Amino acid sequence: MGGIQYICLLAFIIGASLLTTSNAKSSRDVSAELNRIPASKWLQYVETALDSVNRQTRLEDNLLGSDITVKDGSLSHAQLLDTLPSLASQKDNKLALKILKSSLIVFNSECLPNEIDEDACRSYLEKKPLPEGSSLRTECENSLTGNGEGHHAFRRLLGSSHYRDGFYKMFPNSGRRETVPAAWSISKDLYEPDSIQTSKQQTVEGNSNLGLPQWAQFVEHDLSKPVSQSMSNGAPIECCSRDQINLQPRHHHPACAPILYQPAGKYNVPSCLNYVRSALAVDNCNFGGAEQLNQATGSLDLSQLYGFTAAAERKLRVLEGGFLRSTQRGEFVNALLPTATDTEGPSFCATESIGDGICFAAGDSRVNSSPFSILIYTIFLRNHNRVAAELHHRNPRWRDEKLFQAAKAINVDIYRRVVIEEWLPEVLGPKLASEIRRRQSNPALGVFNEFAVAAIRFYFSMVPNELQNLTKDNVVYGTEKNNQYVFISKELPTKNLFELKEEIYKPKLQYTSQKLNNILESLLNQQTMKMDAAYSGGVVWHNNTRPTHADMLAFDIQRGRDHGLLPYHRYLESCVLSEPVKSWKDFEHFIPSDVLDKLKTIYASWADVDLIVGGISEKPVHGSVGPTFSCIISEQFVHVLKQNEQKAALKHKQLVEQYRHFNGTQLLCLSSGLSAVPQNIFQLPSTSNQMVSCEDV
Structure with a gap:
């Protein structure tokens, strides 16, 4: 299929996707149910979210008191430079987290009890302004008015994200089993x-x-x-020990999503690479799901x-x-x-x-x-x-x-x-x-x-x-x-x-x-x-070779999941194919047989393959x-x-x-x-x- 056809087909499928979403919404009057929520309750949900965010600062004080932060010269320091946030980005992210937390409270308090699915709930909230009279709305409006650096959210090519709760929780599987392979395991296997x-x-x-x-x-x-989240005082977040061992749960910041690998029967070996979730952006003063910030x-x-x-x-x-x-x-x-x-x-x-x-x-x-x-x-x-x-x-x-x-x-x-x-x-x-x-x-x-x-x-x-x-x-x-x-x-x-x-x-x-x-x-x-999917030993961490940085492929896989990218097959369908992928066989025309055989041993389902892995595997x-x-x-x-x-x-x-x-x-x-x-x-x-x-x- 010619290159320009990729683009035309993509535009067609984006339109079809939006139409399907619209039809799904009309099958149930979600707006009627959520519009019944009184203004006082919306204010209450926002205040509860702000209290939750404020409590996080006490956890951060404990982490800093235990010296759990990125050390100069460490592996995490090298990785931090790839995603170093500015002060303005840190401020934007803090505001975005407050809005996200408010949205999650509404989802758990109103949508789940009323059997409103996460996508329909998020779609409604994305059009719902923050309540008038709330300190959060005032903060948001002031931020957008004075945003001289012009940070914007990354856009989504197919219009939707891939999160377990529809908003933010990393959802790295197709629903066919509990988890997909860890990002670091995929890199090592390839x-x-x-x-x-x-x-x-x-x-x-x-x-x-x-x-x-x-x-x-x-x-x-x-x-x-894309830049990483920071503590409230601007300190960088560390999710692993200096020896690259996973930290105890009490030392995990909520933004931590470390890249873990546990060789069978081996303990106290390097098994943790720092990964801090990307900073979020504020494009408007509505409720809604997570959208990452582009600095x-x-x-x-x-x-x-x-x-x-x-x-x-x-x-x-x-x-x-x-x-x-x-x-x-x-x-x-x-x-x-x-x-x-x-x-x-x-x-x-x-x-x-x-x-x-x-x-x-x-x-x-x-x-x-x-x-x-x-x-x-x-x-x-x-x-x-x-x-x-x-x-x-x-x-x-x-x-x-x-x-x-x-x-x-x-x-x-x-x-x-x-x-x-x-x-x-x-x-x-x-x-x-x-x-x-x-x-x-x-x-x-x-x-x-x-x-x-x-x-x-x-x-x-x-x-x-x-x-x-x-x-x-x-x-x-x-x-x-x-x-x-x-x-x-x-x-x-x-x-x-x-x-x-x-x-x-x-x-x-x-x-x-x-x-x-x-x-x-x-x-x-x-x-x-x-x-291809086999990176040079200079940019991945394999066997006992300790690099001066993280494993680049594992990092990209983890970040794709953090950003809620859809699985590889969704983009292949939109860009190239005229029908949905139904099996591994549908990949055969695009991915060499030896690489495809590897992917079959790594992933339990073709529907789980990450975009970055599928993309670099193609001929x-x-x-x-x-x-x-x-x-x-x-x-x-x-x-x-x-x-x-x-x-x-x-x-x-x-x-x-x-x-x-x-x-x-x-x-x-x-x-x-x-x-x-x-x-x-x-x-x-x-x-x-x-x-x-x-x-x-």
């Missing part, structure tokens, strides 16, 4: 040693280089940031570099010449990201003490998640400052603010075009990428939960643990001919540049401009791992991902492109037009010390993707 993955890789025909998955991560940082801006605006707010952006500026802060000024091609101050350090790196290695600062806490991430952030920092210098040279009377905003607009436009015109066709295939750019859509709907915590996370399955040293000084890869570098051959590298598992949020490399050049050159010349079509993730990513970018149109920088339109010739090749050449880069920066050099000399750029 794991294959890197040696086996390497041998399989040698039989794979592919031309994508590591730039493709790394840009996916950079795009994720721009569009999506990112949700548009392609380089907010991960510049910061999500004006205040954060100002901290990253030199406030002179239009420049962003960097470790050095002058030669922009050699500049590194600014280093975090001693105070900022724990918000960017998971080190035990100040001064343990270099720690970079940027607009997002995830900047130090890997050397690849550091590299791409640095490229756009350099490009901003280079453009600012060019503008100042041409317009010497311009002041800092005008220079900065113009350079930012140009930098963002270059980034958008590389993402949309060069990266997206590699992910989705040229045909679908072109089709979604022409598709008309309703006003932008924001970021979908399914995109944020499943589909865009495909890149982790494509990243190897080691970056080989594939610099031109280490391998023979081409000769110069007519000012172009023509691919000839590669020799085995003599040394890897780094192991990913040693660098996540704990930068150990001696970062210099030359080191980043080596990483970039090797990234452009190393093939990606094929997308790629047209681009780099399978049909379900292709559908979700394309649907997301339809709305991203619409939002970009709405936010076009008209003030700097003429300046931006002057840089419209810029492409990925020019960006890398002018922001690094490489002598040549491929014409297509997301594909390996070859006779059909020749190297372009940077002297000619």
Whole structure:
């Protein structure tokens, strides 16, 4: 089925789903029953909820008194940086929890006794305003009026969530048995040693280089940031001991949903990974179920570099010449990201003490998640400052603010075009990428939960643990001919540049401009791992190998359940199939037989398969991902492109037009010390993707 059909069918099924829901509601007059509740009772339910939330602070005091919190340098600290909430997000979440608690009290007090099912109850409450005269409604209205940071909830692609109580309780099963496999168990069962993955890789025909998955991560940082809940005083929540053992129930915060694994017959072994439920958002002052907060801006605006707010952006500026802060000024091609101050350090790196290695600062806490991430952030920092210098040279009377905003607009436009015109066709295939750019859509709907915590996370399955040293000084890869570098051959590298598992949020490399050049050159010349359900040992925790972070696949599975994502088969049905899935056999066309056999041993039912697991298990079509993730990513970018149109920088339109010739090749050449880069920066050099000399750029 063609790519555009995915989107059309999806829209059709969303409409059909809403119609079915409407019919179900009309079969019983839920409104008539719940409308009988007197105003005094609604106020009572809200006050009861507020009392319950206030009692939680006493539990938190006890946890802090017992020193149950995230320690600097711990495994949980590294994971926290992936989901670090701002003060504004913490405030929004606290309010959202009060509304959710009020809704749950109504559900348990009114809906359950009257045999109103959870979906019908939630649908009614989502349209029911908080009671007038309640302190909660006043707090909510004041919050929405003064919400300068513009946090929004993630949207749901199919309009419904998957919770046991219809509101918030994690519901990781189809109802056919009590529980599905633990997230960590699934990751361990799908794991294959890197040696086996390497041998399989040698039989794979592919031309994508590591730039493709790394840009996916950079795009994720721009569009999506689910953040974890915190204690009332802002302290991070810990659900495991420092030795990765599950805590006693009395030490569990209500937001804890630890990722647990208990090997048969083994005790006192690492069996607990911290997982704190995601912060919730407030979109209106009605009752309702849980919707997670997106701390990112949700548009392609380089907010991960510049910061999500004006205040954060100002901290990253030199406030002179239009420049962003960097470790050095002058030669922009050699500049590194600014280093975090001693105070900022724990918000960017998971080190035990100040001064343990270099720690970079940027607009997002995830900047130090890997050397690849550091590299791409640095490229756009350099490009901003280079453009600012060019503008100042041409317009010497311009002041800092005008220079900065113009350079930012140009930098963002270059980034958008590389993402949309060069990266997206590699992910989705040229045909679908072109089709979604022409598709008309309703006003932008924001970021979908399914995109944020499943589909865009495909890149982790494509990243190897080691970056080989594939610099031109280490391998023979081409000769110069007519000012172009023509691919000839590669020799085995003599040394890897780094192991990913040693660098996540704990930068150990001696970062210099030359080191980043080596990483970039090797990234452009190393093939990606094929997308499948077997992650590299660098990003999962298997056997006795202790990483510097949590198990990424287990984390994504757990987070999908926390966010109430529907099972995989629901999205496959909506995106690809014309009828409901009825058995494992319906997956055979999309998932390789050996992987499907594994899934059958892991899950008791096909209806239990998690979206992230099903999505990464699919055979790629047209681009780099399978049909379900292709559908979700394309649907997301339809709305991203619409939002970009709405936010076009008209003030700097003429300046931006002057840089419209810029492409990925020019960006890398002018922001690094490489002598040549491929014409297509997301594909390996070859006779059909020749190297372009940077002297000619």
